[in-house]
Amino acid sequence: xxxxxxxxxxxxxxxxxxxxxxxxxxxxxxxxxxxxxxxxxxxxxxxxxxxxxxxxxxxxxxxxxxxxxxxxxxxxxxxxxxxxxxxxxxxxxxxxxxxxxxxxxxxxxxxxxxxxxxxxxxxxxxxxxxxxxxxxxxxxxxxxxxxxxxxxxxxxxxxxxxxxxxxxxxxxxxxxxxxxxxxxxxxxxxxxxxxxxxxxxxxxxxxxxxxxxxxxxxxxxxxxxxxxxxxxxxxx
Numbered sequence: 001x002x003x004x005x006x007x008x009x010x011x012x013x014x015x016x017x018x019x020x021x022x023x024x025x026x027x028x029x030x031x032x033x034x035x036x037x038x039x040x041x042x043x044x045x046x047x048x049x050x051x052x053x054x055x056x057x058x059x060x061x062x063x064x065x066x067x068x069x070x071x072x073x074x075x076x077x078x079x080x081x082x083x084x085x086x087x088x089x090x091x092x093x094x095x096x097x098x099x100x101x102x103x104x105x106x107x108x109x110x111x112x113x114x115x116x117x118x119x120x121x122x123x124x125x126x127x128x129x130x131x132x133x134x135x136x137x138x139x140x141x142x143x144x145x146x147x148x149x150x151x152x153x154x155x156x157x158x159x160x161x162x163x164x165x166x167x168x169x170x171x172x173x174x175x176x177x178x179x180x181x182x183x184x185x186x187x188x189x190x191x192x193x194x195x196x197x198x199x200x201x202x203x204x205x206x207x208x209x210x211x212x213x214x215x216x217x218x219x220x221x222x223x224x225x226x227x228x229x230x231x232x233x234x235x236x
Contacts, residue, residue, distance in 0.1 A: 008036040009080030013070030017088035018047040025056035031097045041070040068168035084149040091190030103183040111150035112183035113142035120193035140181040144169035145191045165225035167215045
């Protein structure tokens with residue numbers, strides 16, 4: 001890394017993601033060639049996630065299970081001046097590091113996110129993705145699917161990502177928003193539609209919107225996580 005050059009630390013929390021972790025890490029290899037780093041944080045996978053991911057990352061860490069805990073572990077080991085959190089089932093556009101650097105260097109914000117599209121091109125899911133992007137643009141709140149990135153200095157200033165079992169991305173966005181609205185990159189990340197495919201489109205939409213509404217009116221994330229799990233959903 002040349003003096004003065006901004007380094008991005010890509011932090012990927014994962015749990016039983018053997019089906020997609022290699023594809024994501026392979027797509028990120030050009031970033032390593034440009035001096036950025038990739039950190040895979042495993043939460044106790046029982047499949048081949050670690051075996052498949054380890055050759056393609058700078059460091060692979062083991063962590064207690066829980067996306068927020070895994071993200072915090074990744075940050076603690078990161079060297080970058082910019083942190084980029086990616087879900088393991090994400091597909092990235094060309095040159096995402098250049099898009100992030102350009103967005104932050106514009107001076108509009110010290111954090112941001114990407115628009116997304118869902119891997120299933122069902123018309124309803126295309127509308128869902130559009131509404132997710134629109135809602136985020138209006139509210140200034142980003143979700144983990146949208147690949148939140150933030151300058152490390154701001155991340156540390158707000159105390160890092162809260163150690164919540166659910167809604168950690170919303171909670172982080174809330175505190176970051178106090179220092180400025182996010183810059184929204186229109187180039188899209190592709191996120192897996194497996195949740196909608198597994199549980200059904202209508203049920204998933206109602207569940208996710210219901211959880212967010214409950215969180216916004218003050219219901220504890222611990223209670224929401226128990227409710228989420230009790231209704232057959234796996235907490236990442």
